[in-house]
Amino acid sequence: MGDKAEDETSFYSNAEGYWRDVPPTVDGMLGGYGSISSIDINGSKAFLNKFLGEGEGKTGCSCALDCGAGIGRITKRLLLPLFSTVDLVDVTQEFLDKAKHYLGTEGRRVENYFCCGLQDFEPMSGRYDIIWIQWVIGHLTDSHLVQFLRRCQKGLRPNGLIVIKDNVSFEGVVPDEVDSSVCRDLEIVRSLVHRAGLQIVHEEQQMNFPQEIYQVHTLALR
Template sequence: MEDVLAEDEQAFYSKAEQYWKEVPPTVDGMLGGYGSISSIDINGSKKFLQKFLGEGKGKTRPGCALDCGAGIGRITKRLLLPLFRTVDLVDVTQEFLDKARTYLGEEGKRVENYICCGLQDFQPQTGRYDVIWIQWVIGHLTDDHLVEFLRRCRSALRPDGLIVVKDNVAYEGVVPDDVDSSVCRDLGVLRHLVARAGLTVVHEEQQQNFPEEIYQVHTLALR
C-alpha cells in the first residue's frame, strides 16, 4: 500500500477531505446511506465496551472518551456520552463538528473539545483518555500514519485505558476505494499494524446483523 501512496500521499488525504465536505451532515450521510444500521451498530458497540468498563483492577474507568472521525457525533451521542463523564470529538470536517453542537442536544454540554484535524496530524493529549474510540476512519490513513497515530493514542491513555478500533475488514489484502479515497485492510494486515504500534489485541468481535452486501465489520480492543 505504501508504494501506491508514497508518490501521492497528499492527494490521498485531500481527496478524502473533499469527499466528506460534500457529504450531508446527517446520520445517513455519516453511514454512507446505511442510516438504518445505526442502532444495530451502537447496540453492538455498547455490549462490546461494557465488557471493559467498571471499577477495580484492570477495568477501564468511565471518565473521558475520545471519538475519532466523529462526524456529527452519532457515536458520541448514543454510545460515549451515556457511558462517560466527558467526551472530546475530532474530525477533519468543520461542518460536521458545527452540526454536532446542535445534534448532541443538552448532553453535549459534557463535550469538552471539538477538534478539527485529520488523524494523521492529530496529537492527543498525553494521559487524558480512558477510551479512544476509532470507528470507520482508519481507512483514511496510510499504513505508517496509522501506526504513528496508534502510538500517540497509546500515550494518550490513562491507566487501564482502552483503544477500540471498529472498521470494515477486507477478505484478503488491501482494497482501495477511489470514491472516498480510502482503503479497506484484511484482519492480518490490521493486526500487523497494531503490533507495529506496540499494542496488543485483547479482545475482538465481528459485528452481527449488518446487511450482507457490505464488508464484514470487526471491533478490536487494544492495549
C-alpha cells in the first residue's frame, strides 16, 4: 500500500513539474498543436449548442467551470461567449496569472480562479450549468477521477451537464512518461463514468484533427 501511495504522489508531482516548465501560451497548452485550437473550439461549440437554451430539459447559461483551464483558452473562446460567468481551476498558478491578461476585458466576468489539482478540488454545490473537463482526465488516477466526477455532479445546477473532452487510446491504458499522464480507451472512460453514478447522454468524436494524434471524443454526462 505504501508503494501505491508513493506512486500516486510522484504521478501528481511529476505532472505538476512538467506543466511548470510549459510556456503559458496557446501552443504550450496544446503541446505544440496550437493550430488545431479553432477546429477544437468550433467542434465544442456545436456540441454544447445541442444542450443550451430555453425549454424543457435544456441547460442554462449562467455559470460554467473550466477544469484544467491553463491560460483560459477554452474560457475565452468557448465559455465566456456562452455563459454569464465562468470559474477556472488549474494546478499551475502561473497559467492562472497569465489568464487574467489573456482573457482581456471579458475576463471581468470570471468570478473565481482556483489553483488546485482536480484530485483535491471540490466544486461549489449547485453552482454550475456546465462543468467542462478537457485534456486533463489523464492526470487523474481511476479512483480520483471517479471521486472527482461525483463531486462535479453535486456542483451542477438543475439540468446541468458535465462534459469530458479528451484523447482516447485504441486499446487499454497508455502511459505518457513525459507529462506523467495516461490515455484510456473509450470503454474504460465509459466504465469510470458509470462507476461515478453518471449517465452518458451524448457522445461524439471530434473530427478534422491531425491523423497522427489520438482520437478525441466528447461525452456529455448527467
